[in-house]
Amino acid sequence: MYERRVITKSEFHYMRVSLDVQNPAKALPVELTNVYFKQAVTAALTRLFGDIGGAMVAVDVLKYNEGDRSAILRVHSHNLVKLWSALTLTDRYMSRKCAFRVHQVSPYLMGLAVNSREYEHT
Amino acid sequence: MVRFKNRYFVLEIVHPLHASTHRSVQEQKLTSQEVYHSLKEEVHKSHGDYGSAAFSISCNVKYLNPYTNTIFVRIRRGPHRFLATTLPFIKKIGKQDNIFLNTLYVGATVRNCHKFLRNHNRQQLAVLLKKITHPEERKKLQTSLLRACVLENVETWNTQTPMQ
Amino acid sequence: MAAPLNFNSPKNLLVFEQSSFSNEKSRHKTVIGDHYFNCAVEVCSPNVAQIPTTVTASLSPSSYYIVRNLPLSRLIDKEFIEAFVRNGAFYAVSLNTRIDVANSVAVLPTGKLVLSVDKDMYETLGLEGRRSIFSQTRERKFVIEVELTKPSFTPGKKNYERTKWCFSERLNLRFDFVFTWVPHDKSICSSSVGKYFSGMGLSVSSCRAQMMSNTMKDVCVPDLLALNILENSQDLFEWLGAVSCYIDSEEEASNDFVSMYTTPSPCNICTQLTHAKWQGFFTPEAIAMVIDEIRLYLKTPDHPPWASVTVHGYADSPVSWRGKEHGYHQGGENIYTYIVFPNDNYWLYMAVGSHDVCP
Numbered sequence: 001m002y003e004r005r006v007i008t009k010s011e012f013h014y015m016r017v018s019l020d021v022q023n024p025a026k027a028l029p030v031e032l033t034n035v036y037f038k039q040a041v042t043a044a045l046t047r048l049f050g051d052i053g054g055a056m057v058a059v060d061v062l063k064y065n066e067g068d069r070s071a072i073l074r075v076h077s078h079n080l081v082k083l084w085s086a087l088t089l090t091d092r093y094m095s096r097k098c099a100f101r102v103h104q105v106s107p108y109l110m111g112l113a114v115n116s117r118e119y120e121h122t
Numbered sequence: 123m124v125r126f127k128n129r130y131f132v133l134e135i136v137h138p139l140h141a142s143t144h145r146s147v148q149e150q151k152l153t154s155q156e157v158y159h160s161l162k163e164e165v166h167k168s169h170g171d172y173g174s175a176a177f178s179i180s181c182n183v184k185y186l187n188p189y190t191n192t193i194f195v196r197i198r199r200g201p202h203r204f205l206a207t208t209l210p211f212i213k214k215i216g217k218q219d220n221i222f223l224n225t226l227y228v229g230a231t232v233r234n235c236h237k238f239l240r241n242h243n244r245q246q247l248a249v250l251l252k253k254i255t256h257p258e259e260r261k262k263l264q265t266s267l268l269r270a271c272v273l274e275n276v277e278t279w280n281t282q283t284p285m286q
Numbered sequence: 287m288a289a290p291l292n293f294n295s296p297k298n299l300l301v302f303e304q305s306s307f308s309n310e311k312s313r314h315k316t317v318i319g320d321h322y323f324n325c326a327v328e329v330c331s332p333n334v335a336q337i338p339t340t341v342t343a344s345l346s347p348s349s350y351y352i353v354r355n356l357p358l359s360r361l362i363d364k365e366f367i368e369a370f371v372r373n374g375a376f377y378a379v380s381l382n383t384r385i386d387v388a389n390s391v392a393v394l395p396t397g398k399l400v401l402s403v404d405k406d407m408y409e410t411l412g413l414e415g416r417r418s419i420f421s422q423t424r425e426r427k428f429v430i431e432v433e434l435t436k437p438s439f440t441p442g443k444k445n446y447e448r449t450k451w452c453f454s455e456r457l458n459l460r461f462d463f464v465f466t467w468v469p470h471d472k473s474i475c476s477s478s479v480g481k482y483f484s485g486m487g488l489s490v491s492s493c494r495a496q497m498m499s500n501t502m503k504d505v506c507v508p509d510l511l512a513l514n515i516l517e518n519s520q521d522l523f524e525w526l527g528a529v530s531c532y533i534d535s536e537e538e539a540s541n542d543f544v545s546m547y548t549t550p551s552p553c554n555i556c557t558q559l560t561h562a563k564w565q566g567f568f569t570p571e572a573i574a575m576v577i578d579e580i581r582l583y584l585k586t587p588d589h590p591p592w593a594s595v596t597v598h599g600y601a602d603s604p605v606s607w608r609g610k611e612h613g614y615h616q617g618g619e620n621i622y623t624y625i626v627f628p629n630d631n632y633w634l635y636m637a638v639g640s641h642d643v644c645p
Contacts, residue, residue, distance in 0.1 A: 001631075003304040003516065006644065010298050011520055038544045050170030052207055060545040063533045072531060074547060077295035081384070082393075090169075104617060107298040108637045109527025111619040114326040114598045118383070119565055121352055121464065121493045176289030201289045 010107035013080040014062070017087060018070035021098040029094055034064035037071055041083075044090040044100070049082060057082050062109075070103075070113060080105075128163075129202035130184070130235045133189040135215060154183035156216030157193055161205065168208045176201035177183040184232065190243070194235060202228075293554040294615050299644050301636040302519040305579060308630045317622060317634065317645075318577065322394055322609035323379045323600045324568040327576065328530055331593040332507045334555045336497060338583045343563075344575040346497055350466040350567035351480045352381060358391065358461065359454040361399060364441055367434050370467055371397050372481055373563055378465035385602040386614040391461050392604050395468075398437030402604035402613075404426050411459075413452050420613045420641040429604065429611065464493075464567050495566030502529075504537065504550045507556045510592055510625070515633065521550035523635050526594060526623060529561055577624060584628040596623040597639060606642055611643025620645075 019040065021028065030036060038061045048052035060074040075083045087100040104112050134154075158181065166174035180198035183278050187193075210222050224241060229235040247267070254260050305312045327345060329337050360366065361378075370376045374397035383390045383616060389403045401415075408415060415430035432449055439446050453459055467479040477492070484490040502603040508525055515522065527534060528547070535549050573595075580593050599606060601618025612620055617639050625633040636645045 001304060001305070001309060003302075005302040005516060005519060007300040007302065007520060008297070009295075010300060012524070013295065034544050045293070046170065048170045048172055050168045050173050052168045053173060054171055058546070060547050062528065062542075062545055062547055063531060072533065074545075078292055079250065080295050081293035102516065106617040106619055107296070107639070108300070108619060108621065109524050109533075109596075110530055110596060110623070110637065111617055111623055111639075113328065113527060113530035113563070113596075114565065115326040115596070116601045116618075119325065119383075121566070122496065125594070172289070198289075203291050204289075 010077055011088050012074050012109075013077050013105065013107050014112050015075070015080075015084070015087075015102055016070065016104040016112050017073060018068060018101050018103065019093065020099045020101055021069070021093065028096065030067055031066075032059055033066065034071070037061055037064055037069070037087045040090075040093050041073065041087070043093075044086040045083065048086045048089055053082075054086075057086075059083060072109075074109075077107070127199040127230065128196050130229045130232055131193075131195045131202075131205065131209075131225060132229070132235050132239060133193045133195060133209070134224040134226050135218070135221050137218070137221050139220065151185060151188040152191075152216055152218070152244070154193075156187045157183050157186060157195075160212065160215040164171070165208045165210050166202050169204045169209060173201070173204040173208075177204055181205070183189070188248075189278050190196070192239065193246055194232065196232070287340075297640040298619075299638050299642065300520065300523065301634075302515075302645060303636075304515065304631070305634070306629075306631045307626075314344075314577070314624070314632070315574070315636070317607070317636070318574050318597075319339050319570045319598065321391065321570060321599060321620070321622065322377055322605065324570070324573060324597050325600045326563060326565045326598040327573060328561065328563045328567055328596040328598075329527055329576070329580070329593065330526065330559070330561045330596070331590045332505075332559045333590045334560050335501065335558060336560055336563045340579040340583065341576055342497070344579055345495060345509070345564045345568065348495045348566055348568055348572055349477075350464060350493055351483075352462065352491050352493055353483050354462050355460045356460040356463050356483065356488055356532040357454065359450055360483075360486065361393060362434065362439075362446070362449060362453065367397075367439075369482070371434050372466050373471065373474075374469035374476075375569070375571075376467045376479070376610040377567075377605050378463045379600055381462040381464045381636065383461065383602055384614065385604060385612075385618065390602050393465070394453070394605065394609065396609070397433065398609065399432040399434055400604045400609075401432075403429040403430060411452050411457055413449060419618050419643070420615075424573060426614070440520065449606055462616075468569055468571055477602055490587075493566060495564045495568070497562060497564050498530070499560065499562035501558050501560045503558050504558045505556055506553045507546060507559060507644065508550045508553045510627075512552045513550065518550055519633075519635070522549065523623070523637070525550055526596065530563070530596065531557065568597075577626070581624050581630065589628055592625055592627050594620055594623055594625045596621060606638060607636075607645045610643040610645065611641075612638075612643075615640040 041059050045057050057079040061071050061075050063072040090100055104115055106112055162174055162178055165177045180201050182196045184196045185194035209223050211227055216220060227238045228233060329341055330570060376393055378393040378396055380391040385402055389407050392400045405425060413430050415428045418427035418429050421427045467476050469476060480490050480492060535547060577595055599620035601614055603612055606612035606620040619637055619639045621637045623635040
């Protein structure tokens with residue numbers, strides 16, 4: 001009846017990121033929907049790692065919030081460093097200055113549900 | 123001790139339109155600078171900033187033969203994969219358009235590449251010799267070969283290659 | 287090797303256990319009881335309209351306290367140790383301190399005061415400790431443990447006087463703490479600890495757990511009985527995480543370009559899936575009560591096929607389970623999830639990050 005398994009390599013890593021755009025009050029040329037967000041992420045990867053390198057990294061936008069432009073991304077663990085570095089080094093989206101802010105990174109999607117660092121006790 | 127390892131690519135530029143003559147028909151001779159820049163541009167397209175930075179640090183065009191269109195490219199062992207995956211996509215080098223790069227050999231030392239190229243060229247010469255029909259040209263080629271390969275036995279050479 | 291094509295990913299550990307509460311060798315009491323600092327509890331169940339009130343009653347009234355600028359020397363006062371540390375379980379962890387860059391303090395209910403300090407603080411403080419197991423080669427972090435309940439730890443003894451001197455004279459260490467106290471004697475009110483600190487002129491505020499709940503309709507839920515759990519344990523844990531993050535896989539998966547995530551199969555459509563989350567500071571006793579209530583609920587008629595309870599630990603706490611060292615590398619996860627079945631069987635997941643010991 002008793003079974004125990006220890007899994008040492010999580011298949012995926014998950015990131016909670018948001019896209020900060022310069023002058024957020026000024027409207028973007030195209031409204032940033034989940035499709036455009038995914039395109040921004042893929043463009044960041046292609047800029048740093050090229051057509052072949054960028055295509056090798058498969059990213060899923062699991063959840064996207066249009067209001068604060070935040071998303072939960074899923075990537076295979078061996079591509080985490082590539083995705084994170086590509087997001088860090090992106091400075092432009094559609095000719096507007098921008099930056100990707102990475103709030104949380106976890107090998108488990110459950111780990112993104114709660115952020116004890118940002119919780120305000122009342 | 124961690125070794126500094128390299129990979130040497132032996133490449134041949136092939137012009138599909140002129141493939142039948144096996145001759146390089148170009149007005150200007152190719153320079154190693156042109157080759158380097160074309161390769162770097164293509165690696166940048168395929169592997170982005172990361173690939174082209176890794177490539178430019180460690181890549182060198184070591185040998186270039188504009189007559190046989192052979193190139194030796196040296197690159198460090200990690201970034202060699204960037205170059206290897208990009209080579210099939212190269213269509214243009216310098217001013218020569220519409221070419222493709224044939225990877226003849228990948229070696230870890232320049233000596234092995236040289237050995238390979240020597241054997242490869244010998245085989246190519248044999249192929250070329252068959253194609254030359256004019257007896258005068260044939261004789262000319264044979265004498266120049268004999269002068270080059272001084273240690274070769276003339277009898278064995280004559281029996282090995284058919285005259286007609 | 288120069289410019290690698292592939293990079294290593296950070297280490298992590300996911301432990302999956304399958305057992306039964308009625309199995310006498312089951313270690314659920316230690317798993318729950320030794321995980322001291324819990325910042326969130328989530329309960330999820332399919333085919334129920336709302337979380338049973340007995341469960342809500344165990345968690346919602348959970349009140350705890352926050353004290354600002356508490357000098358560390360107050361925690362080693364003889365009066366404090368006698369009144370609270372010996373007569374109950376005192377849980378405290380420092381607030382707004384990031385363990386990877388700054389110093390973090392915790393008081394375990396076993397009567398141990400644990401400090402996770404950096405090199406400068408360790409050398410200035412002067413107390414004996416050991417190197418953190420996650421920085422053996424680089425000497426960046428040190429762990430100092432003070433046994434508060436040791437009989438030799440009394441005023442007058444060398445050890446006690448030195449510790450007191452280090453905490454007050456050498457470096458006047460002050461931290462914000464979130465704490466709670468569960469007395470052994472049930473007749474004593476647990477708020478007396480809050481009154482004790484506010485009596486010293488410190489700013490103490492009482493807080494309550496915050497609850498968020500939602501019910502999703504017509505959701506695709508994996509069929510736990512048909513699932514080959516030993517092979518797909520990661521997929522199920524990922525799905526539970528998707529529910530906790532409110533990811534609607536139907537809506538998001540409508541576009542293949544954006545996301546390729548799907549619910550693990552075999553799955554079937556449930557009319558409703560209820561999920562509730564409480565955030566605050568929870569004691570292991572409260573969580574043990576929740577699990578017991580869930581087990582009782584699953585034995586009633588009209589019970590759901592299963593229910594899950596997920597407990598999140600503090601990312602910046604210096605310990606995870608029973609004094610095992612915990613660190614924050616890229617995420618300070620120390621999460622455990624119980625999936626409880628009506629026949630008293632359970633599936634347990636324990637998830638930790640890279641700077642953690644296998645639980």
